[in-house]
Amino acid sequence: MTERSLVSDGERVFNFSPGPAVLPLEVLEQARDELLALPGVGISVLEISHRSPAFDRILEETLADLKGLLGVGDSHELVLVQGGASLQFSMVPMNLLRGRPESADYVVTGTWGATAVKEARREGRVHVAWDGAATNYDRLPAAGEIRLSDTPAYVHVTSNETIQGVQWKRDPDVGAVPLVCDCSSDFLSRPVDVANYGLIYACAQKNAGIAGVTAVIIRRDLLERSRDDLPTMLDYRTHVKNGSRPNTPPVFAVYVLGLVCRWIRDSMGGLEGMARHNRAKAKLLYDVLDASAGFYAGHARPECRSDMNVTFRLPDEATEKEFVKGATVRGLVDLKGHRSVGGIRASVYNAMPMEGVESLRDYMLEFQQTRRA
Numbered sequence: 001m002t003e004r005s006l007v008s009d010g011e012r013v014f015n016f017s018p019g020p021a022v023l024p025l026e027v028l029e030q031a032r033d034e035l036l037a038l039p040g041v042g043i044s045v046l047e048i049s050h051r052s053p054a055f056d057r058i059l060e061e062t063l064a065d066l067k068g069l070l071g072v073g074d075s076h077e078l079v080l081v082q083g084g085a086s087l088q089f090s091m092v093p094m095n096l097l098r099g100r101p102e103s104a105d106y107v108v109t110g111t112w113g114a115t116a117v118k119e120a121r122r123e124g125r126v127h128v129a130w131d132g133a134a135t136n137y138d139r140l141p142a143a144g145e146i147r148l149s150d151t152p153a154y155v156h157v158t159s160n161e162t163i164q165g166v167q168w169k170r171d172p173d174v175g176a177v178p179l180v181c182d183c184s185s186d187f188l189s190r191p192v193d194v195a196n197y198g199l200i201y202a203c204a205q206k207n208a209g210i211a212g213v214t215a216v217i218i219r220r221d222l223l224e225r226s227r228d229d230l231p232t233m234l235d236y237r238t239h240v241k242n243g244s245r246p247n248t249p250p251v252f253a254v255y256v257l258g259l260v261c262r263w264i265r266d267s268m269g270g271l272e273g274m275a276r277h278n279r280a281k282a283k284l285l286y287d288v289l290d291a292s293a294g295f296y297a298g299h300a301r302p303e304c305r306s307d308m309n310v311t312f313r314l315p316d317e318a319t320e321k322e323f324v325k326g327a328t329v330r331g332l333v334d335l336k337g338h339r340s341v342g343g344i345r346a347s348v349y350n351a352m353p354m355e356g357v358e359s360l361r362d363y364m365l366e367f368q369q370t371r372r373a
């Protein structure tokens with residue numbers, strides 16, 4: 001049986017992909033309905049000029065709605081850039097570290113944080129203030145385990161490690177040092193106190209839309225660190241000065257980000273409501289793990305479990321393969337874990353409906369039953 005034959009044309013399955021990931025049905029429907037002609041414009045968003053009044057409005061509204069949701073005040077600038085979160089692994093140290101004598105401190109709680117370290121080392125001194133590799137990134141540092149350097153240029157953390165399923169529940173306290181956070185896989189999934197951060201970045205394709213656009217929120221005073229010899233497009237000031245439009249932005253990705261922001265605001269109760277919804281979904285799955293007598297063994301330690309990526313192992317790889325196969329037949333797709341952790345990863349981002357998680361929970365309970373019999 002080919003994979004295609006499992007799903008009839010036009011039917012949607014529950015998509016547990018780690019990214020690009022599930023989008024709200026309402027957003028897809030609106031994008032579909034408006035695809036041939038934006039209301040009142042008569043042109044598709046796919047073919048519109050990025051300097052047209054219609055796109056002016058889309059960009060303005062998207063930026064305003066995003067700022068509104070996150071509570072971005074006058075102390076910070078919010079820009080949309082291209083290049084994904086991966087480019088931010090470079091742009092952050094290019095702008096905030098290059099040419100400075102002090103080191104940038106990285107708290108490494110998973111694969112993405114480790115990747116960020118590699119790129120930062122190209123720009124200056126890096127100090128790894130904590131690294132969870134010894135236990136394959138199954139936990140966060142305990143209070144007092146983080147060893148900062150004397151005067152770090154900034155401290156970098158990853159709020160949710162997408163591959164391992166480890167999520168900070170509250171910001172680490174780094175005093176007056178600018179805190180930089182890769183929020184890519186829990187962006188817009190819960191309230192965030194922007195004032196606590198020097199810089200926040202997040203690609204859109206996990207929780208907030210489609211690939212092509214990355215949000216960067218930067219405290220105004222940090223913009224003064226960028227050096228004049230930076231390539232124009234890699235200098236945060238270029239994006240701030242030009243209102244996220246120094247060249248052609250990814251028009252469609254900006255439009256979808258705007259639709260997602262409005263969905264969160266108008267249908268999900270803002271970030272507070274979004275967080276309640278996400279916590280309830282994740283709890284359904286963690287409750288199955290905890291009641292399974294070790295049949296489903298969670299990767300992350302309970303106190304740092306992610307509400308976004310639920311990672312767990314089954315007794316052996318053959319059983320895991322069976323599990324994934326059976327899930328696919330039931331329309332629960334893309335559950336295979338990342339090769340560095342193995343097992344299963346259920347990504348239950350903002351747009352994963354409760355019914356999808358309930359369906360997965362029911363399948364997990366049944367699957368365990370059949371193995372016991």
Ligand SMILES: *Cc1c(COP(=O)(O)O)cnc(C)c1O
Binds near residue numbers: 087206
């Ligand atoms: C997906 C992801 C990235 C990489 O994002 P790209 O847009 O593909 O570069 C970085 N950090 C985290 C936490 C992610 O989840």
